[in-house]
Amino acid sequence: MAKNSTPPTLVPDTAWLGRGHHLGAEPERDVRRNLIALKAAGVIDDFLDLDPVEAARSTDLYPRDESADPGPSARRLFEARWRVADGITVRAQLTTYEPESRRKEGEGVAWVLAAEAEQPWQAGWPSPATVFWPDSDQVPWDHEDGPDVRLRAANHLPKDDDEVRRLLRACARQSWFIHVVVHEAMTPDALGRQPVTAFLPPSLRHRVIEHRAAPEQALIADFAMKRELGVGIPRGGAVVLPTTPKDPGHDAERFTVRNVFLDGTEPTELLGKIKEFAALPRPLPADAEPVLTRLRQGWHLLTPDEELVHAKAMVTRYAKALEAMTASCDLYREAAESALAALAEANSGKPAPQVPAPAAARQDASPLKSVANAFSLFRGPKK
Incomplete structure (x- = not known):
């Protein structure tokens, strides 16, 4: 063969x-x-x-x-x-x-x-x-x-x-x-x-x-x-x-x-x-x-037309990256809300604490940190 x-x-x-x-x-x-x-x-x-x-x-x-x-x-x-x-x-x-x-x-x-x-x-x-x-x-x-x-x-x-x-x-x-x-x-x-x-x-x-x-x-x-x-x-x-x-x-x-x-x-x-x-x-x-x-x-010496195409490509790339970041943030927020709802149901029907809106949160706060703070509300008193 x-x-x-x-x-x-x-x-x-x-x-x-x-x-x-x-x-x-x-x-x-x-x-x-x-x-x-x-x-x-x-x-x-x-x-x-x-x-x-x-x-x-x-x-x-x-x-x-x-x-x-x-x-x-x-x-x-x-x-x-x-x-x-x-x-x-x-x-x-x-x-x-x-x-x-x-x-x-x-x-x-x-x-x-x-x-x-x-x-x-x-x-x-x-x-x-x-x-x-x-x-x-x-x-x-x-x-x-x-x-x-x-x-x-x-x-x-x-x-x-x-x-x-x-x-x-x-x-x-x-x-x-x-x-x-x-x-x-x-x-x-x-x-x-x-x-x-x-x-x-x-x-x-x-x-x-x-x-x-x-x-x-x-x-x-x-x-x-x-x-x-x-x-x-x-x-x-x-x-x-x-x-x-x-x-x-x-x-x-x-x-x-x-x-x-x-x-x-x-x-x-x-x-x-x-x-x-x-x-x-x-x-x-x-x-x-x-x-x-x-x-x-690996070409660097661009003509004006190529520079325009390059700039448009970079704008599109950054827009896609921002869209992906926004989608990730929404997913984290939805996960936090679901977790709080489940905890509220498990806590004898007591209303769950509200998660602050992203605009009201500190700039350095992350969705994961919000979830962690929410869970801390249901912990027992410190000894």
Whole structure:
């Protein structure tokens, strides 16, 4: 009998996700400066710089969820809102984390970023990464979360066979990014050493990490990829690496390019393969789900219309709470009256003492205390 398997949760087509490490000394300062400059230039509508603890305590527009809290190691929480083609609103949230959360020394400050648009995401839209981080080589924000590779660089594979296999395994299993391996048929010149990912559209450029195999690493790279991922790489070609666990319908040949000329010209065929792979549905990584939940349920940067909706929701919430309190008070009063009536009947028909009306009672008196006082009237004299 076949077991019922739950289909994996897919990354929403409206979302953009990323994470990494900033190796500089003051990552939050880099974010603030970039956001201030983009708001002054009219690129973004607005932004917020929040303390994570205070942000978690504040009342949000949506019902809170425990997974929406950034956690005790969070340093800062940044939010930004901007509009893209046809006035589509994009909301994005970046969280930085304390260095103590590092797995090893030298990994820098970790960050996670989630952005979501009102419509399916387009690769030609501005990259959420460069809304928060400056797109400058002087700011080292683009280091991968696991292996020691960068987004905006052509990362050469290690020389050791075991290190190559370990790197490829980590990229396939732990990364949120798309990984591409390019084999250099011969040592390229300065133009050829530039990453081919620079030709990708803005929003896709910072979702792809490029690896380079040196001319003498053709067999090593091909063997390591076939053993770890079940795909090979042609000499002088390139391949888009599958994710792990690999989709049963994955066609390795479909995402393989036989020849890539590293002479500074645009590698049209390879770029087409990367775009095609990026358009496929992708499983939502388990550690990305709380990041997306935080964006949706822990949002603070409200528009005037959203603030009005928020205020109305709060009025409705308080009205319901007041109604529930009033109903509870009525129930207590009815219970007290019933108890007094029963006591009066048990006390040889003597009339029961009157319970003062709530308006005449002291403000700090409760219905339970009224019942207790009523019972005290029927106690015997103190000895």
